[in-house]
Amino acid sequence: MKRIIFIAVACAAMLASAAEDIRIVKVNDSNFEKEVLHSKKPVILDITSTSCPPCLIMIPTLIGIAKNYPDIKIATVGIDEPGIDKIKASLPIRAFPTFFMVRDGKIIDQLVGAVKEEELLGALKYAPSPLAKAAKPKKVKNASKSLVCKTPGQFNGLKNLVTISFVFGDYEIENVDIVTDVFVPPEMENRRVQMMEHVRSSGKGEVTPTMTGFQIHIDNNCRFMKAMDMKRTSTYGEMRAGLELQGFNCQ
Numbered sequence: 001m002k003r004i005i006f007i008a009v010a011c012a013a014m015l016a017s018a019a020e021d022i023r024i025v026k027v028n029d030s031n032f033e034k035e036v037l038h039s040k041k042p043v044i045l046d047i048t049s050t051s052c053p054p055c056l057i058m059i060p061t062l063i064g065i066a067k068n069y070p071d072i073k074i075a076t077v078g079i080d081e082p083g084i085d086k087i088k089a090s091l092p093i094r095a096f097p098t099f100f101m102v103r104d105g106k107i108i109d110q111l112v113g114a115v116k117e118e119e120l121l122g123a124l125k126y127a128p129s130p131l132a133k134a135a136k137p138k139k140v141k142n143a144s145k146s147l148v149c150k151t152p153g154q155f156n157g158l159k160n161l162v163t164i165s166f167v168f169g170d171y172e173i174e175n176v177d178i179v180t181d182v183f184v185p186p187e188m189e190n191r192r193v194q195m196m197e198h199v200r201s202s203g204k205g206e207v208t209p210t211m212t213g214f215q216i217h218i219d220n221n222c223r224f225m226k227a228m229d230m231k232r233t234s235t236y237g238e239m240r241a242g243l244e245l246q247g248f249n250c251q
Contacts, residue, residue: 022063022066022067022238022241022242022245023066023067023070023074024062024063024066024074024075024076024242024245025073025074025075025076026075026076026078026245027045027075027076027077027087028077028081028082028083028084028087029083029084029085029086029087030083032086032087035073035075036075036102036105037102037105038105039073039075039102039105041071041072041073042071042072042073042101042102042103042124042125042126043072043073043074043075043100043101043102043103044062044065044072044073044074044075044099044100044101044102044120044124045075045076045077045099045100045101045102046058046062046074046075046076046077046097046098046099047076047077047079047091047093047096047097047098047099047100048076048077048078048079048096048097048246049078049079049080049096049097049153050078050080050151050153050162050246050247050248051080051153051154051155051160051162051180052096052097053178053180053204053205053216053218054096054097054113054114054204055096055097055114056162056164056178057114057176057178057218058097058114058115059234059239059242059243059246060173060233060234060239060242061116061117061120062074062076062242063234063238063239063242064117064233064234065117065120065121067238069121069126069128072124072126076245076246078246078247079093079096080153080154081247092110094112095112095113097112097113097114098110098111098112099111099112099115099120099123101120101123101124101125103124103125108123108124108125109123109124109125110123111123141170141171144168144236145167145168146165146166146167146168147165147166147168147236147239147240147250147251148163148164148165148166148250148251149163149164149165149240149243149244149248149249149250149251150162150163150164150248150249151246151247151248151249155180155182156195158182158183158184158185158188158213159182159183160180160181160182160183161180161181161183162178162179162180162181162248163178163179163180163181164176164177164178164179164243164248165177165178165179166236166239168235168236171233171235172233172234173233173234173239175219175220176218176219176220177217177218177219177220178205178216178217178218178219179215179216179217180205180215180216180217181210181212181213181215182195182213182214182215182216183212183213184212184213184214192209192213192214195214196209196214199214199216204216204218204222205217205218205222206218206222
């Protein structure tokens with residue numbers, strides 16, 4: 001009996017390992033030139049933040065490109081992380097997410113905000129080869145049906161806690177739920193209503209007051225999510241690996 005359990009666990013671990021090969025490169029000042037400027041492949045450079053709901057919504061799309069187009073490199077920079085001072089000084093970053101399209105060490109285009117796969121490929125001036133178009137992505141059935149990941153961060157200079165939850169069908173993500181708890185210190189209490197109204201007017205989620213600040217909530221029924229109509233075929237293993245790459249603690 002113990003041998004059977006061991007074999008089952010080992011097989012599950014092997015499947016999880018295969019699913020988590022998301023082929024996304026984490027970039028900072030130490031490897032920026034090698035991975036981006038000197039890359040032999042065209043690069044989609046994602047400037048992201050864990051406190052930015054549109055950034056989180058883009059993760060399945062980026063995983064899909066990395067998985068289905070191996071001749072494109074996906075590189076990501078976490079704007080809240082240390083060791084990126086040179087990157088911030090050299091790139092015109094004004095909003096999140098920002099995507100820089102890089103070919104032969106030169107930026108040829110950039111997009112801001114949550115965008116669809118077709119827009120990213122178009123900005124990169126990438127045309128899939130006939131073989132790439134004909135190939136069908138291999139599906140990996142999800143063994144686990146739910147995933148919850150959390151990370152502390154900042155929202156406009158304020159501390160926050162981001163919780164992102166997924167419900168998986170057999171081969172795709174059925175629901176995404178993002179909750180951002182923003183902590184407003186007593187000395188900034190007079191600005192809380194103004195900050196809430198700013199988020200509410202953007203249409204990027206429901207905003208409600210809390211004992212310590214306010215909460216931003218985005219799910220499948222949010223008009224922002226519906227408008228995006230994004231491909232969400234990433235598996236449990238891929239999403240977990242993608243979020244842990246961004247500094248999330250997943251369970």
